[in-house]
Amino acid sequence: MKNNIILDLLYPKHITCNICSNDIFEKENNGICSECQKTLPKIVGQVCFGCGMPIHSIDRYCDLCKKSKPYEMARSCYEYKDNIVTLIHNFKFHNARYLAEDFAKDLYNLYKEKKYDCDIIVPVPMTENRLKFRGYNQAGLLANELAKLLNLPVDEQNLLKVKDTKSQVGLDFSERKNNLLDAFKTKDKKFFKGKKVLIVDDIFTTGATIECCAKALKKGLASEVFAITIAHTVKGFDKKD
Ligand SMILES: [Zn+2]
Ligand SMILES: [Zn+2]
Structure with missing residues (x-):
């Protein structure tokens, strides 16, 4: 004390x-x-069963999730609009690292609400170059704070981003996926074997990043992959890289 x-x-x-x-x-x-x-614009009500995007139809899945995905389920706390945009911007670009603790509480509540049951937490990685330039990986900060609350291990060594990619702003889902092709890989081939992995990131935009991470994890024999993010992009707020 x-x-x-x-x-x-x-x-x-x-x-x-x-x-x-x-x-x-x-x-x-x-x-x-x-x-x-x-x-804050909390997501309540009906969401796509796959990616967690708010939907207002009788379908269980949004158009993008009708095809099968390499992850089981993704969920977000908030819609990416209004005050949450300011908070995430400060968190990512203005060194407001202390916000990780606040956000982790929201992620923790969502994790419990959705009855996720994972073995290990993995943040969406940055390339070494990018990390040097930015000084910190905001997804890593979130993952570590969430791990403390859930009492789960975090791994930042075995899922790697090995390729610098162009900014994703303005790209649609398939362009983003192409841009990210082969960007992620696992280091130790057996590390994720049989594990239920929780991917953590700040924003879910088209899901291309989560999808490419999940693919790499499944290739590394993870048994199941779930994702949790602070915010989910809604139309007109496509500002994430
Ligand atoms: Zn969806
Ligand atoms: Zn206030």
């Missing part, structure tokens, strides 16, 4: 809200106040 107090003094947590800039007094939050938390 004493150590925590000293650490808090050395590294004070962000104390203003990323959305409204008011001071945050709640001990449990780092970067968003409880009032703004309530405004």
Whole structure:
């Protein structure tokens, strides 16, 4: 306990809200106040059984998921719009790493709600070049915080992104998949054998990234692959790389 107090003094947590800039007094939050938390566009109601996108039809699957996918199921906490766009932007590009703890609580709740039951957590990897340039992998931060809450191991060594890819902005699903072709591979061929793997990322856009990671994991003999992300792109908010 004493150590925590000293650490808090050395590294004070962000104390203003990323959305409204008011001071945050709640001990449990780092970067968003409880009032703004309530405004986030949580996904409720019917979603595609495969990718978790909100759908308003009698179909169980969206058009993209009607073909079989290399992962069992993907789910997201929020629609990628409104305040969540600001939060994720700060998290990825403005060094607001402390938001990982806040987001991990949302991911944890979703994991429990969906009754996921995985053996290991794997963040969507970055290439070494990209990691050097960016300084951190936001998916890795999320995976580590979520792993603490779920008491599961994280692995960041055995699923690798081995190819730098062009920005995905403006590309559709098949262009994204082509762009990502052979971008991911597993290192130790036996590491994922028979494991139920949870892929963690910040945004689910077309699902091409998750799909390519899942393919590599299945090639590495993972028995099942699930995915969890903070936000799922909705039409008109296609801004992710
Ligand atoms: Zn606020
Ligand atoms: Zn779908």
